[in-house]
Amino acid sequence: xxxxxxxxxxxxxxxxxxxxxxxxxxxxxxxxxVGARDEVSNKTGFAHLxxxxxxxxxxxxxKYDEPLQRAGGDNNAFTNSDITNYYLSLPASQLETAFWLExxxxxxxxxxxxxxxxxxxxxxxxxRQNYLNQPYGDVWLLLKPLAYKxxxxxxxxxxxxxxxxxxxxxxxxxxFYRRFYNPNNAIVVVAGNLETKxxxxxxxxxxxxxxxxxxxxxxLQQEPVQTEAxxxxxxxxxxQSAIYKAYHISGRGDKDFYTVDLISDLLGSGxxxxxxxxxxxxxxxxxxxxxxxxxxxxxxxxxxxGKITPGIDADNAHAALEQEIARLSEKPPSAPELRKVKNKxxxxxxxxxxxxxxxxxxxAFYAHLGTPEIINDIPKMYEAVNPAALFEHAKTVLRxxxxxxxxxxxxxx
Amino acid sequence: xxxxxxDRRKAPSLVKSDSLSLNEPRKLALDNGMPLFVFESSxxxxxxxxxxxxxxxxxxxxKLVADTTIKMLKEGTASYSAGAIASKTDYxxxxxxxxxxxxxxxxxxYSLKNHLPKLLPILKSMLTEASFRNRDFKLKNxxxxxxxxxxxxxxxxxxxxxxxxxxxxxxxxxxxxxxEVDFDLLNNQDLVQFYQQxxxxxxxxxxxxxxxxxxxxxxxxxTLGGQWRQGVDEKSMLPLTHVFEPGYTPILRENALQSAVMxxxxxxxxxxxxxxxxxxxxxxxxxxxxxxLMTNIREDKGYTYGINSQVMPMRHATTFAISTQTGxxxxxxxxxxxxxxxxxxxxxxxxxxxxxxxxxxxxGSYLRALxxxxxxxxxxxxxxxxxxxxxxxxxxxxxxxxxxADEINALAxxxxxxxxxxxxxxxxxxxxxx
Numbered sequence: 060x061x062x063x064x065x066x067x068x069x070x071x072x073x074x075x076x077x078x079x080x081x082x083x084x085x086x087x088x089x090x091x092x093v094g095a096r097d098e099v100s101n102k103t104g105f106a107h108l109x110x111x112x113x114x115x116x117x118x119x120x121x122k123y124d125e126p127l128q129r130a131g132g133d134n135n136a137f138t139n140s141d142i143t144n145y146y147l148s149l150p151a152s153q154l155e156t157a158f159w160l161e162x163x164x165x166x167x168x169x170x171x172x173x174x175x176x177x178x179x180x181x182x183x184x185x186x187r188q189n190y191l192n193q194p195y196g197d198v199w200l201l202l203k204p205l206a207y208k209x210x211x212x213x214x215x216x217x218x219x220x221x222x223x224x225x226x227x228x229x230x231x232x233x234x235f236y237r238r239f240y241n242p243n244n245a246i247v248v249v250a251g252n253l254e255t256k257x258x259x260x261x262x263x264x265x266x267x268x269x270x271x272x273x274x275x276x277x278x279l280q281q282e283p284v285q286t287e288a289x290x291x292x293x294x295x296x297x298x299q300s301a302i303y304k305a306y307h308i309s310g311r312g313d314k315d316f317y318t319v320d321l322i323s324d325l326l327g328s329g330x331x332x333x334x335x336x337x338x339x340x341x342x343x344x345x346x347x348x349x350x351x352x353x354x355x356x357x358x359x360x361x362x363x364x365g366k367i368t369p370g371i372d373a374d375n376a377h378a379a380l381e382q383e384i385a386r387l388s389e390k391p392p393s394a395p396e397l398r399k400v401k402n403k404x405x406x407x408x409x410x411x412x413x414x415x416x417x418x419x420x421x422x423a424f425y426a427h428l429g430t431p432e433i434i435n436d437i438p439k440m441y442e443a444v445n446p447a448a449l450f451e452h453a454k455t456v457l458r459x460x461x462x463x464x465x466x467x468x469x470x471x472x
Numbered sequence: 473x474x475x476x477x478x479d480r481r482k483a484p485s486l487v488k489s490d491s492l493s494l495n496e497p498r499k500l501a502l503d504n505g506m507p508l509f510v511f512e513s514s515x516x517x518x519x520x521x522x523x524x525x526x527x528x529x530x531x532x533x534x535k536l537v538a539d540t541t542i543k544m545l546k547e548g549t550a551s552y553s554a555g556a557i558a559s560k561t562d563y564x565x566x567x568x569x570x571x572x573x574x575x576x577x578x579x580x581x582y583s584l585k586n587h588l589p590k591l592l593p594i595l596k597s598m599l600t601e602a603s604f605r606n607r608d609f610k611l612k613n614x615x616x617x618x619x620x621x622x623x624x625x626x627x628x629x630x631x632x633x634x635x636x637x638x639x640x641x642x643x644x645x646x647x648x649x650x651x652e653v654d655f656d657l658l659n660n661q662d663l664v665q666f667y668q669q670x671x672x673x674x675x676x677x678x679x680x681x682x683x684x685x686x687x688x689x690x691x692x693x694x695t696l697g698g699q700w701r702q703g704v705d706e707k708s709m710l711p712l713t714h715v716f717e718p719g720y721t722p723i724l725r726e727n728a729l730q731s732a733v734m735x736x737x738x739x740x741x742x743x744x745x746x747x748x749x750x751x752x753x754x755x756x757x758x759x760x761x762x763x764x765l766m767t768n769i770r771e772d773k774g775y776t777y778g779i780n781s782q783v784m785p786m787r788h789a790t791t792f793a794i795s796t797q798t799g800x801x802x803x804x805x806x807x808x809x810x811x812x813x814x815x816x817x818x819x820x821x822x823x824x825x826x827x828x829x830x831x832x833x834x835x836g837s838y839l840r841a842l843x844x845x846x847x848x849x850x851x852x853x854x855x856x857x858x859x860x861x862x863x864x865x866x867x868x869x870x871x872x873x874x875x876x877a878d879e880i881n882a883l884a885x886x887x888x889x890x891x892x893x894x895x896x897x898x899x900x901x902x903x904x905x906x
Contacts, residue, residue: 081515083839120480125829128761129486131832131835132833133761150489150839155484156486159483177772179774180774181774184776188730192728194622264478330555339615347619369618395563399559399562402563406565406566409516409584413518
């Protein structure tokens, strides 16, 4: 059971405080309600580029990292389609340093041409390293625009292409900051052996004076229902052909999310999953197979990926894969099979939140969903899924016309 | 409300941090003599069991044997098929992690506290009666081979393999590197033999961490404390002999967008008096985000997404390596800047300010890395392998805090001459005309 308190500053910035008396460390997580889905289609990759710029110094502090490291702290951040999340850990006795640093970059950023120039290059190298100069690196660059035709989830957090990053200008940076980096568009979680009263004092001292910004109204075009199966075939210099299937599902906050998460586990989580048993171990058509859900806030995707055994025809492998997926729409899972995936999901949740930092991150995310209390209710959410409802849901999700399929074919075959 | 003036330019004063305090684990032994170390904490309802064998790749007489042997433990035993192991483990929400490194190989079981009794019989079966059936082996081996081939297309992986062979020698304990053909040469009898030689209580120790109680310990002794099998052969280690030669090895890849760079050398062992102060020097050079390499090559020049330097200690050898991936157009520039940073450490004393910063940073990172019993169990494994306990970390941190700028400079002169290193560049190092 994770115990926490909550308060909100007058400028709209909410705080959550997790009590853990057993550790000398403190964790601070700040979630900003902005991600790649808030970008415009000709300036993609911007939210992530901006995350890099948040380390380039703020109004009163020339360097973010140095004072934090001097206090024994370490930090990082990530951007996804929905949020930009900054996190750090440091000895609890140095907590005020974290408040000083984080509040200053929430108050005002030092906008420098030099920092923008360097980070444009750094992010371009990140693009090359992770998406272009790796086998299978461009899979997501191909799959997302196949699955999404309207919604901004059609582009990846890194951006559609390097040129978008190279063209980012300082004025874009300023506008983006003003629009999104406001106390009323963020959530702070602090965790450690801390008193809420003390945290509140520090919060008021450092974050209290930051003026609220305009409330951000998100108005995104939602993805229309997909009505026919989509397919894309590409050929690449890779050792093995692969198949990627993407089915539209509900958003992370939807009540069906836990159901569809269990559907993905039944299909392809681990070596006791249906796809592994049938297609890897028994038929040996694939050498690797996986299924998972994206967990996006707007309606997301259930993804099935498989690497095809060399020498096996991709269409035959695909037919067998579709057949195995369809079985879940023909008959509900047995009680022990459902019990298995529930147990595993519940245990995974517990193992995932052993560290203070992970707890802080999760709580910020659930608070962002509007339901911080579910941090302690995840087991109940999975327990509540019954076989009949899961079966009905599988029938609506696992339809070929709800699916986009990418055939990523090896030149060698 | 009247707000007092807040000077945001001034950092809050730092609190003098407490020194690291750590307890050694409780030391017990199973009835068969296997040492058992216990890190107990009931904060989370989870337990982790690690069993570490002297069965890493330095003990194998054929490539891939150590790694494949431990990974095959999940692929079927006399009592459980591969499918049964997977479905029972998943049913109880548990995970088995099987890894082989150079010196040791280990099996880690993560379980919720109340499910541990259900998992111990499976663990016992994996350790005492793994079957290595040929069809299970063939499937596992071909899957491993495919994953290897894919991994081997990654520039960073190619660089790492070439670097390792060059630094320690292709047929030695720490330099041997598997190639695609080695998968075809492997057979299940190799694994059976390795298993019988190495997977027994006299060649292992166990660490339990998390919400364990006396009943668990009793149960573990009842399950794993007997004799595992009859008759154990002597094991033998691959040779260490190799004369390291510095130099430059470009591996050209046409149409590469980036070059993967590895640069480094063999270093002193963990027991050497230079080792701990060198960790401080390494941190300064490339061991944290604010390091000199990151500050110069990423944050000032934008040549890379990341660059770091690492010290990787093993039982009879230590590797030092700087690694990065840079755009092909700036590969030569990046190499030049790396050399420049090495020279700067050799030619100039580090300032008090920077030295203090790195010491403070390391203080925090030791606290972080040793926070909670699961982290402590993890760290204990690497210290114990060198015959040390948790005291190693307390003393290391103390030694780090005492290290002076002169010592750092002397170490840099002794170990960080660019001409003493081997550099591998996978990609394209030919400077393009703009």
